[in-house]
Amino acid sequence: MPIYHPPLRDMRFVLHEVLGVTDVLRHMxxxxxxxxxxxxxxxxEAGKFAAEVVLPLNAVGDREGCRLDPQTHEVSTPSGFKEAFARYVEGGWPxxxxxxxxxxxxxxxxxNQCLFEMLNSANQAWTMYPGLTHGAYEALQAHGTDEQKRQVLPRLTSGEWTGTMCLTEPHCGTDLGLLRxxxxxxxxxxxxxxxxxIFISAGEHDLAANIVHLVLARLPDAPEGSRGISLFIVPKFLINPDGSLGERNGIHCGGLEEKMGIHGNATAQMVLDGAVGTLVGKPNKGLQAMFVMMNAARIGVGTQSLxxxxxxxQNALxxxxERLQSRSLSGAKAKDQPADPIIVHPDVRRLLLTAKAYAEGGRALALYSAFLLDREMHDPDEAVxxxxxxxVALLTPIVKAFLTDNGHIATNACLQVFGGHGYIRETGMEQLVRDNRINMIYEGTNGIQSLDLLGRKVLGDNGAALRKFGKLVARLVEEEGVNEDMAEFINPLAYLGEQMTRLTTELGFRAHQNPDEVGAASVDYLRAAGHLVFGYLWARMAQVALRQIAAGSDxxxxxxxxxxxxxxxxxxFPETAALMRTARSGAKVLLDTEQALA
Known part of the structure; x- marks a missing residue:
């Protein structure tokens, strides 16, 4: 079984020394x-729960998977999942x-972000059950009626019930305008x-007394496309006026997907046969209401890969x-051993440091984004x-796509450290690679996230949100620009900021002439933007570390x-040079390819 030690020291560093969260929160x-x-x-305490209760079930869930009874349509989760969820509820974590x-x-x-990072480190498949519930809670809190909130939110809060979002259908994935x-x-x-x-994560299970499905559907007179989508609460069991459970509703699991990873989570095909539902929000405005949950889920998926x-x-390190293999090129380091531990080899360190840099940078970004959400909701200053x-709107697609792409790079790098032992099930590394792979796909593929970033979040407002982030970068550059100790961090960050401004302007002009230019450039653009954000946060972390060392800390x-x-x-970070070059290569090299793809 893989090891896991909650990274409490690094969390405290980001929370207290880099972001100074409590200094800001006390004014809310x-x-x-x-x-x-x-x-x-x-x-x-969250770390203890993750490491001691949830982690031991990770391999169990991967090995056993979920089981569907075709007669009752009930789903059984892997051994120990139900008991762990009961302890989660008992501890008040929901x-x-x-x-x-x-x-x-x-x-x-x-x-809460700290809690879910650690739960995902321990067991992504199990964590998806309470994770999706939190998204359903946020959507109903924002758009539910007073009666819906009264009936549903206390039970989602307690963990007595769980929640899902039901979007995708067999003939349509991201293009929800096609749903039937x-x-x-x-x-x-x-x-x-x-x-x-289809593809309804945690769509059916035995962990809770009821499942509240948030379902997108069309009213009879709905306009075509995404303008005609409404959102409904469709519970597994009908809810009586006093909040107690009534009879079984007309929604059931018709099958479980056989998946590459996250076997411990029930990814369900849900059949609605005259199921009773209540409208959330206004008719034909369901997509706007569901976006609350979708955006929460996108940040959640980034957290999964983190x-x-x-x-x-941790496991590769x-x-x-411990693994002895060959001698260091510069001479034996463990002279009392027949070979040196592989950590002495430069390429092994490259693999390890890649994962470490992406983990710690991802943690800083995820916590920064969650902190911005707290400020959005509760800061006394309206401008703040x-x-x-x-x-947050600008960073959400970056959190989802950049962190999950990095997770793919990092889990594969760490598997590589294990060599052949990483490729077999015994060490648990290949499960991490498989589990992470879905994160680049669901809740909107990373290509869709890239279109959202460049097309909507950047060009859609003429770069206003990007300029807002650019001011944060410029402020840090101005503050540390003459500090020689910070030059190796500040100079490349400042240069990338200038280059991203030029690239954005250039792509905006191109998009006016040919909208396909956005699609051609967007994936490379998002990754470059991800490095801009990571660079800013890594520079801030280096700034704090240098100040602590200068103050005498050992x-x-x-x-x-x-x-x-x-x-x-x-x-x-230098990957950005190639990314900006490929982003400028244009749509023609992709679309003028009929014979290449014949």
Whole structure:
């Protein structure tokens, strides 16, 4: 079984020393009493739960998978999953960042982010059950009626019920404008839904008493395309007026997908046969309401890959320290051994440091994004709330796509450290690679995220949100531009910022002449933008480490942070030069290819 040690020291570093979260949160009414000690106590207990309760079930879930009873349409989760979920509920973890009005603890989202990173490191498949529930909670909190909130939110908060989102259909994936599920209005104000949904994560299971499905469907008079989509609550069991459970609703699991990874999660084909549902929000405005959950899910998927990256790195590092293989090119390092541990070899260190840099950079980005969400909702300054919202919108596709692409790179790099032993099931490394692979696909493929970033979030507002982030970069450059100790971090960051501005302007002009130019450039553009964000955060982390060392600290953590920052800027950040060049190569080389693809 793979090892996992919660990275509490690095979390505390980002939370308290880089972001200074408690200094800002104390000015927000809901979080005025949340101090550093609270943060540290919660993440320590969350880490224990992840490592001691959830981690041991990861290989079990991969080996056993979920089982569907075709007669009852009930799904059994792998051994231990149900008991672990009961302990999760008993510990109050579902309520961590939920509103006290619905039974929540009201703690910041940035703290909840720490919890879910560690849960994903321990067991992504298991974590998807409570993770999706949190997204359903957010969507209903934002768009549900008072009655819907009263009936549903306290039970999602407690963990008594779980939630899903039902979007995809067999004939349409991301293009939700093609969906066919129908919703017929009834005399009592409810609707009867008929159709089929596929790839529904946690769509059916035995962990909770009820499952609240958020379903996209069309009303009879709905306009075509995405303008005619409505959102409905469709529970597994009908909900009585007093909140108790009624009879079984007309929605059931018709099959489970046989998948490459995340075997412990029930990815269900859901059949709606006259299922009773209630409308969420306004008719034909369901996509806007569902985007609350979709955006939460996209950040959640980035967190999944962050978690797997951390676990892969920890296991590869432990293996590299112990595995003896060949001698160092510069002379034997372990002279009392028949060979040196492989960690002495430069290429093994390249693999390890790649994973470490992507894990620690990803953690900083995920926590920064969650902190912006807290500021968007609760900062007393309206301008700060507005700026935070715009930055979160800009960063969401980067969190999803950049972190999951990096997770693919990092888990494969760590498998490579193990050599042939990484390719077999015994070490657990190949499971991490398989589990991560879905993260680049679902909740909108990374290609779709790239189109969203360049087409909507950047060019759609004429670069306003990007310029807002650019001001943060410029402020850091101005602050540290004359500091020689920071030059190796600040100079490449400043240069990339200038180059991204030029590239964005150029692509904007091209897009006016040919919209396909956006699609041709978008994937490379997002990855370059991801490095811009990572570069900014890595420079801030290096800044803190240098200041601590200058103040006399001999904590090796700060030296290690600087060494990782230097590796990132020297070996990973330069990828941006090639990315900007390929982004400029244009659509013609991709689309003028009929004979090549004949």
């Amino acid at each position: 009414a809901p979080h005025a009493e949340t101090d550093t000690a609270t943060f540290d106590a919660v993440i320590e 309520a961590l960042s939920c509103d006290p009005a619905f039974g929540g603890q009201g703690l910041p989202l940035v703290l 599920t129908r919703a017929e209005p009834q005399a009592d104000g409810t609707y009867r839904l008929t159709g089929q949904k 978690g797997l990256t951390e676990t892969a790195y 432990a293996y590299a320290r 709330r507005r700026d935070s919202a715009e930055l 904590d090796p953590f700060y030296t290690g942070k600087l060494q990782t920052a230097r590796f990132y800027f020297a070996r990973l």
